[in-house]
Amino acid sequence: MSVEKKAILVVADGLGDRAVKDGKTPLQLARKPVLDELAREGSTGLMSTLGRGVIPGSDTAHLALFGYDPAVYYKGRGPFEALGVGFELKQGDVAFRCNFATVDKNLRVIDRRAGRLKDEGPQLAKFLQGIKVEGVRAIFLPSTEHRGTLILRGDGLSPAVSDTDPHSSEPLPLLESAPQNNSQAAKKTARIVNEVIRESRSRLASHPLNKQREKEGRLPANVILTRGAGVYEKVESLKDRYGIRSCCIAGSALYKGVAKYVGMEVLKVPGATGRIDTDIEAKAKVARQALEEFDFVFVHVKGADNASHDGNLEGKLLMIEKVDRLVQILCQEAIYLIVTADHSTPLSLKRHSSDPVPVLFYGNGVRRDKVKFFDEISTACGCLGHLTGIELNREIMDLMGCGHMVGS
Amino acid sequence: MSVEKKAILVVADGLGDRAVKDGKTPLQLARKPVLDELAREGSTGLMSTLGRGVIPGSDTAHLALFGYDPAVYYKGRGPFEALGVGFELKQGDVAFRCNFATVDKNLRVIDRRAGRLKDEGPQLAKFLQGIKVEGVRAIFLPSTEHRGTLILRGDGLSPAVSDTDPHSSEPLPLLESAPQNNSQAAKKTARIVNEVIRESRSRLASHPLNKQREKEGRLPANVILTRGAGVYEKVESLKDRYGIRSCCIAGSALYKGVAKYVGMEVLKVPGATGRIDTDIEAKAKVARQALEEFDFVFVHVKGADNASHDGNLEGKLLMIEKVDRLVQILCQEAIYLIVTADHSTPLSLKRHSSDPVPVLFYGNGVRRDKVKFFDEISTACGCLGHLTGIELNREIMDLMGCGHMVGS
Numbered sequence: 156m157s158v159e160k161k162a163i164l165v166v167a168d169g170l171g172d173r174a175v176k177d178g179k180t181p182l183q184l185a186r187k188p189v190l191d192e193l194a195r196e197g198s199t200g201l202m203s204t205l206g207r208g209v210i211p212g213s214d215t216a217h218l219a220l221f222g223y224d225p226a227v228y229y230k231g232r233g234p235f236e237a238l239g240v241g242f243e244l245k246q247g248d249v250a251f252r253c254n255f256a257t258v259d260k261n262l263r264v265i266d267r268r269a270g271r272l273k274d275e276g277p278q279l280a281k282f283l284q285g286i287k288v289e290g291v292r293a294i295f296l297p298s299t300e301h302r303g304t305l306i307l308r309g310d311g312l313s314p315a316v317s318d319t320d321p322h323s324s325e326p327l328p329l330l331e332s333a334p335q336n337n338s339q340a341a342k343k344t345a346r347i348v349n350e351v352i353r354e355s356r357s358r359l360a361s362h363p364l365n366k367q368r369e370k371e372g373r374l375p376a377n378v379i380l381t382r383g384a385g386v387y388e389k390v391e392s393l394k395d396r397y398g399i400r401s402c403c404i405a406g407s408a409l410y411k412g413v414a415k416y417v418g419m420e421v422l423k424v425p426g427a428t429g430r431i432d433t434d435i436e437a438k439a440k441v442a443r444q445a446l447e448e449f450d451f452v453f454v455h456v457k458g459a460d461n462a463s464h465d466g467n468l469e470g471k472l473l474m475i476e477k478v479d480r481l482v483q484i485l486c487q488e489a490i491y492l493i494v495t496a497d498h499s500t501p502l503s504l505k506r507h508s509s510d511p512v513p514v515l516f517y518g519n520g521v522r523r524d525k526v527k528f529f530d531e532i533s534t535a536c537g538c539l540g541h542l543t544g545i546e547l548n549r550e551i552m553d554l555m556g557c558g559h560m561v562g563s
Numbered sequence: 564m565s566v567e568k569k570a571i572l573v574v575a576d577g578l579g580d581r582a583v584k585d586g587k588t589p590l591q592l593a594r595k596p597v598l599d600e601l602a603r604e605g606s607t608g609l610m611s612t613l614g615r616g617v618i619p620g621s622d623t624a625h626l627a628l629f630g631y632d633p634a635v636y637y638k639g640r641g642p643f644e645a646l647g648v649g650f651e652l653k654q655g656d657v658a659f660r661c662n663f664a665t666v667d668k669n670l671r672v673i674d675r676r677a678g679r680l681k682d683e684g685p686q687l688a689k690f691l692q693g694i695k696v697e698g699v700r701a702i703f704l705p706s707t708e709h710r711g712t713l714i715l716r717g718d719g720l721s722p723a724v725s726d727t728d729p730h731s732s733e734p735l736p737l738l739e740s741a742p743q744n745n746s747q748a749a750k751k752t753a754r755i756v757n758e759v760i761r762e763s764r765s766r767l768a769s770h771p772l773n774k775q776r777e778k779e780g781r782l783p784a785n786v787i788l789t790r791g792a793g794v795y796e797k798v799e800s801l802k803d804r805y806g807i808r809s810c811c812i813a814g815s816a817l818y819k820g821v822a823k824y825v826g827m828e829v830l831k832v833p834g835a836t837g838r839i840d841t842d843i844e845a846k847a848k849v850a851r852q853a854l855e856e857f858d859f860v861f862v863h864v865k866g867a868d869n870a871s872h873d874g875n876l877e878g879k880l881l882m883i884e885k886v887d888r889l890v891q892i893l894c895q896e897a898i899y900l901i902v903t904a905d906h907s908t909p910l911s912l913k914r915h916s917s918d919p920v921p922v923l924f925y926g927n928g929v930r931r932d933k934v935k936f937f938d939e940i941s942t943a944c945g946c947l948g949h950l951t952g953i954e955l956n957r958e959i960m961d962l963m964g965c966g967h968m969v970g971s
Binding site: 232 | 567604928929930931932933944945946947948949950951954955956957958959960961964966967968969970971
């Protein structure tokens with residue numbers, strides 16, 4: 156198998172939307188001359204990433220876009236977060252997404268984000284090193300702001316344990332992790348999680364940073380909450396499957412994590428923040444350079460999703476303009492450029508939805524349909540029709556010359 | 564899970580068609596200004612209810628529209644008919660569709676509808692009460708005209724038995740019910756069916772109404788024919804699945820039955836006949852009132868299917884105008900309105916076909932595509948693309964805010 160032509164896949168997170176103004180979607184309202192020009196010159200369509208009417212999560216949507224059926228490969232979000240902060244997971248590790256949070260004396264979670272922690276994570280995390288329960292090592296890794304990851308490493312663990320995070324803005328009690336099946340492994344893992352959290356409370360209570368925060372009337376980060384338990388299992392990489400060298404350019408840990416899971420190399424981009432203020436020129440530059448070394452370059456742009464979760468139309472329009480600029484830099488004759496989203500995040504809902512997202516294929520020889528604009532309405536008439544994420548990935552791999560023929 | 568917005572689903576039975584005049588379908592020929600206006604303001608598409616090229620039955624199509632995969636949930640039509648006439652089935656009951664029919668002395672079925680019985684069913688049915696065979700109770704319920712339902716209640720029954728109805732307009736012999744597998748249950752059930760039918764012949768022969776009919780030279784209803792055996796199994800309701808309160812507004816027993824099977828409350832509508840003469844204003848009024856109590860309101864309109872089975876173009880056009888009037892009354896800003904059909908019934912065929920049917924989503928925020936008319940041709944360019952019934956249901960549930968996210 157050899158690569159005929161390289162490709163860049165741009166995923167603008169949460170880009171799809173509904174009618175928000177004069178019956179038009181943000182993509183219909185935004186100024187995006189380059190995306191529209193590429194739509195005129197290439198193939199377009201719509202994608203329901205996980206199938207019609209299914210609301211994609213961010214992790215499952217990207218698995219599908221990379222060609223990995225979530226029904227087979229999705230084992231919970233925790234491992235992606237751990238991989239995304241650069242941790243080398245081993246087969247059987249059980250990982251959790253974590254928040255630093257604040258509990259009161261009655262162990263009610265009064266702030267799930269410990270007063271929106273800024274950059275104190277690493278300092279607090281130092282007090283959480285070296286915890287071991289029933290022979291299992293608990294490794295805590297701080298991430299951005301209040302976020303972190305907990306990895307349990309040892310024998311006989313299971314991801315079938317419930318969250319300790321009460322998932323509420325109301326002051327609900329800190330939950331005990333409970334086994335979700337009758338296995339010894341689930342029971343053991345739940346016991347360990349609960350013990351790790353007790354230990355985290357004890358250690359964080361005495362942290363000078365927390366004493367300082369309390370003195371200043373701020374909320375202490377006096378507990379960690381766990382959620383999204385998942386077990387790490389090594390899977391065949393994109394290289395194993397297609398013989399391609401692939402890389403990831405993203406700001407947020409989750410996307411780096413999913414990329415790493417499927418064997419992509421994660422490139423560092425200074426200025427890629429995973430927010431609306433991300434340095435799109437820096438990302439574009441790294442992506443262009445990456446084409447020298449890699450066959451398949453995945454570029455993730457998070458901002459449109461953030462703006463949507465905040466109900467911020469102006470921010471979403473700005474991000475669409477940034478994506479337009481990114482695409483302007485990336486489009487070259489020598490490669491295929493694919494632009495799409497992982498899912499819709501309608502501004503009116505401030506959550507993911509199942510509404511399909513537009514897809515664009517651009518590159519020399521790609522079929523040129525009659526669609527003139529890159530948006531949710533125009534691309535419905537495109538020659539790609541209506542795809543799932545898995546189908547999109549297969550089409551990209553075939554474009555690149557890495558497809559598998561069935562039969563002879 | 565909470566409902567963000569309520570929805571009304573209007574299903575115009577057998578609405579889809581083929582080119583019948585000047586290359587146009589009845590939907591293209593009919594006057595339906597409201598449906599066309601909603602098409603201009605909303606999202607449209609096409610639906611192959613059970614998948615491309617599959618001819619949907621009325622029962623299976625509605626199962627799919629409610630989100631219940633017929634491959635899993637369809638156990639024969641009998642139970643839907645029984646539920647539809649208001650009978651409370653118990654787990655394991657085996658139910659059959661029945662006709663009162665006429666057999667001659669040689670037990671040939673000379674009229675499958677006993678001379679198109681009018682309203683004599685209930686009187687005849689009184690003679691069929693209290694039949695018990697091998698410890699199994701046989702409960703016969705009259706329905707409209709010559710129709711009825713037989714329910715067998717007892718241990719060790721099976722729906723794997725053949726029809727006694729010869730299904731022919733020729734005078735073919737009354738069939739013996741035969742077991743369709745080697746199980747004791749199927750053998751026992753077939754024996755019971757045959758005994759119930761023998762007993763029905765004996766009892767109906769002496770019914771004064773039949774003696775009267777024979778005296779007048781009319782055909783006696785001297786036997787019941789069984790078909791469509793099915794076993795009742797309780798399934799999780801729409802409330803269990805989505806937390807929604809749902810109701811059904813329909814004239815015919817079958818649709819009420821499928822609705823009841825999935826946990827909808829069946830509302831009574833005086834004037835809803837399940838025929839072309841149905842009182843559409845009465846249905847619309849009940850549907851609007853139902854929105855106060857229910858989240859998801861299913862409105863079934865049968866007439867277009869009847870007209871199609873009769874090859875009656877004028878009737879079909881009239882029914883389309885009635886649906887237009889219904890939709891005019893139902894469309895409000897505060898809800899989502901979904902209009903579609905369960906299947907096509909081409910006038911030229913006088914039977915169901917696999918031709919896809921148009922779909923329309925209307926409501927605040929719904930994507931506005933470029934389609935201007937609600938018909939089988941125009942909606943092919945709509946932004947909903949081409950859906951199955953199950954997919955349509957998932958999209959509706961997500962619109963209402965009751966969707967499930969896969970992943971995180």
